[in-house]
Amino acid sequence: MIYFIFAYFCLATLGISxxxxxxxxPVHAVLWLLLLFLHVAVIYLFLNAEFLAMVQVIVYAGxxxxxxxxxxxxxxxxxxxxxxxxxxxxxxxxxxxxxxxxTLLAVFSSIKAEYSGKYTIKYVHDVGNxxxxxxxxxxxxxxxxxILGVILLIPMIAVSVLAWRRKDDTS
Amino acid sequence: xxxxxxxxxxxxxVFGIVLTHVAYTTYAERKIIGRAQARMGPMEVGPHGLLQxxxxxxxxxxxxxxxxxxAEKFIFQIAPLIVLIFxxxxxxxxxxxxxxxxxDLNVGLLFILASASVxxxxxxxxxxxxxxxxxxxxxxxxxxxxxxxxIALGLSLAGVVLAAGSLNLRDIxxxxxxxxxxxxxxxxxxxFVVFVIAAFAETNRAPFDLPEAETELVAGYLTExxxxxxxxxxxxxxxxxxxxxxxCALCFLGGWTIPKFITDILPFLDKVPGIIxxxxxxxxxxxxxIWVRATFPRYRFDQLLNIGxxxxxxxxxLNIIIIAIxxxxxx
Numbered sequence: 001m002i003y004f005i006f007a008y009f010c011l012a013t014l015g016i017s018x019x020x021x022x023x024x025x026p027v028h029a030v031l032w033l034l035l036l037f038l039h040v041a042v043i044y045l046f047l048n049a050e051f052l053a054m055v056q057v058i059v060y061a062g063x064x065x066x067x068x069x070x071x072x073x074x075x076x077x078x079x080x081x082x083x084x085x086x087x088x089x090x091x092x093x094x095x096x097x098x099x100x101x102x103t104l105l106a107v108f109s110s111i112k113a114e115y116s117g118k119y120t121i122k123y124v125h126d127v128g129n130x131x132x133x134x135x136x137x138x139x140x141x142x143x144x145x146x147i148l149g150v151i152l153l154i155p156m157i158a159v160s161v162l163a164w165r166r167k168d169d170t171s
Numbered sequence: 172x173x174x175x176x177x178x179x180x181x182x183x184x185v186f187g188i189v190l191t192h193v194a195y196t197t198y199a200e201r202k203i204i205g206r207a208q209a210r211m212g213p214m215e216v217g218p219h220g221l222l223q224x225x226x227x228x229x230x231x232x233x234x235x236x237x238x239x240x241x242a243e244k245f246i247f248q249i250a251p252l253i254v255l256i257f258x259x260x261x262x263x264x265x266x267x268x269x270x271x272x273x274x275d276l277n278v279g280l281l282f283i284l285a286s287a288s289v290x291x292x293x294x295x296x297x298x299x300x301x302x303x304x305x306x307x308x309x310x311x312x313x314x315x316x317x318x319x320x321x322i323a324l325g326l327s328l329a330g331v332v333l334a335a336g337s338l339n340l341r342d343i344x345x346x347x348x349x350x351x352x353x354x355x356x357x358x359x360x361x362x363f364v365v366f367v368i369a370a371f372a373e374t375n376r377a378p379f380d381l382p383e384a385e386t387e388l389v390a391g392y393l394t395e396x397x398x399x400x401x402x403x404x405x406x407x408x409x410x411x412x413x414x415x416x417x418x419c420a421l422c423f424l425g426g427w428t429i430p431k432f433i434t435d436i437l438p439f440l441d442k443v444p445g446i447i448x449x450x451x452x453x454x455x456x457x458x459x460x461i462w463v464r465a466t467f468p469r470y471r472f473d474q475l476l477n478i479g480x481x482x483x484x485x486x487x488x489l490n491i492i493i494i495a496i497x498x499x500x501x502x
Contacts, residue, residue: 027299031246034292051338054281062288063318069295070314073307128277130338 251403254293309391326487344426353430416456
């Protein structure tokens with residue numbers, strides 16, 4: 001039974017991504033993307049990563065996609081632009097396709113199917129998934145977390161500078 | 172098999188009780204606002220108008236379901252369902268008493284935040300698919316409002332999670348019961364105030380009901396809806412109010428427990444079942460919702476965003492810093 005549910009979510013994830021990529025109406029594409037994010041969250045649940053599943057929904061579905069929709073609405077985009085883009089020439093397509101394949105190959109070759117180090121199934125089960133992630137992030141990868149924070153801070157400052165308006169400027 | 176049956180029965184009971192509450196909350200709202208404005212409120216149907224919600228229900232479900240000709244038909248039709256489903260689903264993780272909970276999730280609090288952030292799609296899509304200026308503006312307003320206030324809501328709840336050391340709602344209540352004061356509302360008064368204001372904005376209630384501001388936008392995203400699809404939005408709004416009230420009762424007011432120093436003085440209060448304390452706290456919060464609606468004028472949209480970003484979010488961060496210092500040095 002559980003294998004059928006897992007199979008459904010795997011196949012649906014693939015199908016929904018294709019649907020999302022091929023929609024002409026950008027709002028429909030975003031909606032398929034929303035469905036995709038919800039399915040991906042369920043796949044995280046299959047890995048017993050309930051914290052990641054919830055964060056996936058809160059951050060991607062709840063915040064980022066709403067921003068996408070907001071931008072689409074503000075620009076009033078009802079259809080994709082018709083004129084030529086870099087993806088409509090052969091070199092552009094090849095470049096994107098090959099680079100994505102190379103990235104995927106690099107990632108897949110480094111995946112190990114067994115558990116290593118102290119993060120065993122038993123450890124994660126005992127302390128809980130959320131705590132295990134927290135302990136690992138803030139102890140072993142604290143520098144990476146800090147750098148990520150700075151990377152996210154810089155666009156915030158940039159946006160504030162762009163939107164800055166002096167008090168006497170009424171335009 | 173038996174377990175599944177018990178689960179289904181439990182879920183039905185919870186949904187039934189909540190829907191009855193929703194029906195009579197509309198009645199309570201009209202009565203209380205009526206009293207606040209020196210009117211009687213509904214009086215005609217039944218004694219003191221007690222059957223008014225049933226009459227409204229029958230009326231609205233037998234009306235014609237109209238879909239505008241230029242609307243995106245499919246999205247227009249499923250938008251109210253998205254809102255309702257992702258609001259009702261929250262009822263499954265709320266512990267009503269110490270042993271009555273439909274699904275005891277380790278990340279219950281995050282689950283509520285997650286489904287609240289998905290349910291806003293229903294409102295945005297309702298606004299977009301109606302193909303009307305007023306609906307569209309209502310949907311846009313709702314998107315930016317919920318996006319801004321979700322941060323404040325999350326920050327205020329982060330203080331609670333930090334103090335309790337768990338994302339499980341039941342563990343939060345138990346951790347709260349073990350503190351000296353028994354409620355987090357007093358030591359985390361900043362977080363509590365931020366939560367209450369953000370909860371009003373999250374549920375699109377007055378004084379932050381700008382997505383459906385009738386003075387400017389007719390009825391906002393609801394403009395083109397009629398009959399039972401309109402009723403579904405209405406239902407979802409009131410269920411969301413109950414979710415927020417329950418969350419407030421669980422995270423800040425001690426859920427189904429009462430503070431230990433009170434039971435030390437009055438030991439007989441221990442005998443009162445927990446569900447009653449929980450219900451009293453939830454009703455008090457619902458009353459606050461209605462009271463505020465009767466009292467405060469609506470904010471302007473720029474004022475709303477200024478409150479969210481310039482007041483509530485810094486206050487929420489300050490709350491987390493204070494809690495972290497207290498927790499670190501175990502004061």
